[in-house]
Each structure stands twice: as structure tokens, then as C-alpha cells.
Amino acid sequence: MKLEMYSTALKQQKRKVSIRSNLNKAFKRHWQLYLLVIPPVLYFLIFKYIPMANAVIAFKDYNVVQGIWGSEWAGLKYFKLFFENPSFWPLVKNTLVLSLYTLLVGFPIPIILALLLNEIRQGIFKRSVQMVTYAPYFISTVVIVSMLTLILSPRLGIVNDVLAIFGLESINFLGEPGMFRSVYVWSDVWQHTGYNAIIYIAALAGVNPELYEAAKVDGASRLQKILHIDIPSIMPVMVIILILNVGNIMAIGFEKVYLLQNPLNLATSEIIATYVYKVGLLNANFSFATAVGLFNSVINLILLLSVNTIAKRISNNSLW
Amino acid sequence: MTRAKNSIRESLGDKVFMAIVYITLTIALLIVLLPLVYIVSASLSSPSAVTSGKVWLWPVEFSLDGYKATFKNSRILTGYTNSFIYTLFGTLISVTLTILIAYPLSRKSFYGRNVLMIFIVFTMIFNGGLIPTYLVVQNLGMIDTRWAMILPQAIAVWQVIIARTFFQTSISDDLVEASEMDGCSDIQFIWSIVIPLSKPIIAVLVLMYAVFQWNAYFDALIYLKSADLHPLQLVLRDIIILNTSGGGQMEASEMLKQQELSNLMKYCLIVVASLPVLIIYPFVQKHFVKGVMIGSLKG
16 A cells, blocks of 8 residues: 555656656667667668658659759649559459458468367467468478469479369469469469468467356357357457458559569459559659559558458558 | 356366467467478479479478589579678678667766667668669779679668667666776776676677668669679579569470570579578577567667
């Protein structure tokens, strides 16, 4: 009791001390810590914040001679140019469809894997499943796409050999616009399901064992336990992961899409990120590419903020 | 009586359920494992066996021809050396910078830490974009230098969060206060107390940054022009992806042997490029799962 009183009194006293003297005191006592954060802070300023400022060239007619700040203002010219571009809607559609497909398939499967793994006892089988399914996470995107190129090749690939055994016609998986999305999404599932399940496995390990015992007494089946104990227990984690995923919808990775792209499947595989790379760096159309990229980032930010708000309202789970 | 009956029926239902669980997990295991086994088996087979599609799950006409050819290729060797250099120095710089910012952020007495945290996390949800970042790298004169592979992606915010959470939970305030009483400076404290106590998290950081560096190709694609600076991943892309997606270029029969060998080399190259990562993986799996969990504590 007494201690508590002391501490509240102390807190009140602390509050009275002004911010300025707090800062002075902190600097005097911990100047070394402030010294240590200088290099990382410089890193963020140079490689993250200066680019944000540089994004101003989306509103300018950037040219190398006059530089970023010297170039003439162009207003919304480049945004208009993009919106009126015939490739605008196809790009937005390709980006959205690919992300939604990834989300729809990629979100539930790791949860199912975690729930199933949670059912079986610790042992060699469980450990092998975990070890094997996590492993592809460490394989590089280039290697994944290389494997796809070899395995799915219409002439030499093993998948088409298997199809031939069943009397099916060979499919040019990487050359057909209709196949691109499925190849992208399912290879992603192959690579990331194990890793993405870890967070749910951790959450399931934290479920109060008394709940299971109570369910046992009530005669609940295993499936009922999953539906009424496991899933509600990991709901907060699920919501957070969902928010993060939705917030990344427009930011779908450039790396793998670009590698899977070829002239044959461009109709479905050209997304905003790859378009920015091509018009920006390959055609050196800096202002236009920046405008397109900025449009993408802003949409993304709005999506993240709105999903976060919605989640906060309906489930009390949110990022902040 | 009814109770006993019930429990028998339930256990039957549960038995069926468990059978489904085991079957599903076995299928999942095979789906992940088989493509990897196939690639490794193909890489250990003879050139003609691979090209004629005789390889399924076991090497056919075992040979190391593919690997011999792979290690004779000068481009691949250069790529390998470059990737080692980028991974070594990149990881060193990344881990150092991450600890430098994560530790102060974990200390309650570090005034302004909330502002600093927002400053960092904001870069996770918004960024300037490809071209504006490219312009910074260009202005720093880093285009086509090794620095472009190491500095622009040096700190991953997620790793900072993981490290900070670890420091917060494992370095107690009492310990900090006691050291202050003894007149230990912050830098001394970090060097002689924090780092020795944080070996698990440093292992996680080293692993995550090293794998990231080893696997990276995007920065190389946009910043590096000279082939002798290219990392292995970019060499891999040139040889495998750009070559095959172009379509057939089978020619005269005398070329056949050479073609078969270069086809086999692709399988070997995949194995060789993933080997360093997959060799260390079993040893660090435990640490890395821990790392994901520490990160999720915060979430």
C-alpha cells in the first residue's frame, strides 16, 4: 500500500517536470545512446525519407540537368496521363485480381495447416512436417521461378510428362495468360504456407489447457474443439494477419511477377509494379513512373488504414 | 451404459478425423518434398537421362557431369564469389545497424523513443517508390558499385521490432539500473552485458539478413550493370529463366550433347544456389521459429 502511494506520488512529480528538462537530463545521462542511433537514423533519412521527398518529381517535368528541385512543375499532368492511358484499367485489374487470388488462397491454408498440426502429438512425424514445410521459405524467388521453368516446361517438364500419362494434352503453363495467376499463387502457397503457419502454431500453443479439459468433460469431438476453442483463440492473430495482408494488396511483389513474365503471358502478368519498372528504368520516363508508383502507394496506405479502422470497430483487434 | 456407448462413438468419429488429419499432412509433406527431390535427383543424373525425361524420383545413370560443368563455368564462379561478399558484409552491416537502433528503442529511459519508433515504422507502410529511391542511389554515386547491394536495404524494420522486443523482455530494468550505479556507461553495458546475453536474437538476425542477402536479385537488377559484379541469383536468372522462356532453339544433332549438358546444368545450378542456405537451415530452424514468435508477441 505504502509503496503504491509513493509510486503514484513520484509519478505525479515526474509529470510536473517539463519536457525540456526531461530531454536535457536524458541527453546528459544517455548521450551515448543518442550517439549510437545516429547511423541507423541517417540510414532511414537517406534511403527512406529522401525518396519520399523525391517523389515530388511525380508533379514535375523531371530532367537530369535541372535536377529534382530545379525541374519545372507539371501539376497533375502525369497522373492524368496514367488515368487516360489505355493500359490503366488492365494494370489495376491485373494487380487487384492477382492479389485477391493470393489472399483468398494464401490466407486460409496456413491456418488449416496449423490447426491440423496442433491435433497431432509431438513426434518425428510432426517435426518432419514442420521442418519440410518451412524449408521452401528460404529458397530464393529466382530459384523458385527457375524450378517452375524447368518443371512446367512444355517440352521437357515433368508435370507435362505426368499429364501425358493420364492422356492429357501438354499445357504451356508459363506461356498462357490464363495459367499465369494460378502458377503464381499456387507456387506461392507451396513456398510460404509452412512459414506463415508458424505464427498460428505459436498462438495455438498458448491456448489454456483447461478449456480442452472442460470440452472433454462435455464430450466434445475433436472437430468441435477446433471450431469452438482453437479458432476463437487464434482469432486476434488471424485479424492482424488479415489486416497486414489487405494492406499489402496493391504492393504485391515485383520480384516473382517480373521473373514469371514473358511476352506470351503479359495480358495477365503485367501489374503496376512491373509497369513502373519498365517505363521508369528501362524507358527512363522518371516522372511518369513515379506518378504511377505514388498512386499505388497512396491506394495501399488508404487500404491499410481503412481495414485497420474496420477491424478496430468490429473486433477490437488492430495494428495500433 | 449410454455414456460408454457415447464415448465409443465419439472415439470412432475422432479416429476417422485423425486419419484424415494424418493423410492430409502426409500429402502436404509430399507436395513440398517431391519437387525438391526431383530437382536434386535430376542434377545427379546423366545429361541424356534428364533431357529424355527418364528421371522421376531417383537419379538415373548417376553422374556428376552437371556439377563438373557448373563449377567450370566462370560466370557462375564469379556470381558465387560476389554473393558471398555481399552476404558477408551486408549481414555484418545490417546486424550492427539493427542492434544500434533496437537497443536504445528498448530502453524506457531513452527519451523520444516513441517518436523514433513511429519514424521507423512509418517507412513500413509508405515509401517513396522505385524511381525516387533509384535517384538517391544514383546521386550517392553507388550505381554499379558493390555498395548498392549492401546499403539501400541495410535495415529491415521487422527485424528491428523483433530485436527490440527481445531486448525489452530479456534485459531487465534492474540490470540496467545496477550497472548505472556501478558507473558503467551505456556503450560499455551494451558491449559487455547486452550482446553476450542476446546471442539467440543475434543468431536470428544473422540468419534472416544472410538469407535475404543471398537470395536478393532485385537491387542487382536495377543498380548493377557490370557482369563481374552480378550476384549468383542474377546469373541464375540469365541462364535458366531467360533462356528457356524464349522458346525452342534445338538445332543440329551435333549440338545435342552440348544442349543436353546445358539443360542438366540448370538443375545443378538450382541445387548449388540453394545449398548454402539449406545446409545451415536445420541447425538454425529452432532459433528462427523463436524469432518469428518473438516478433509475434508484439502483434
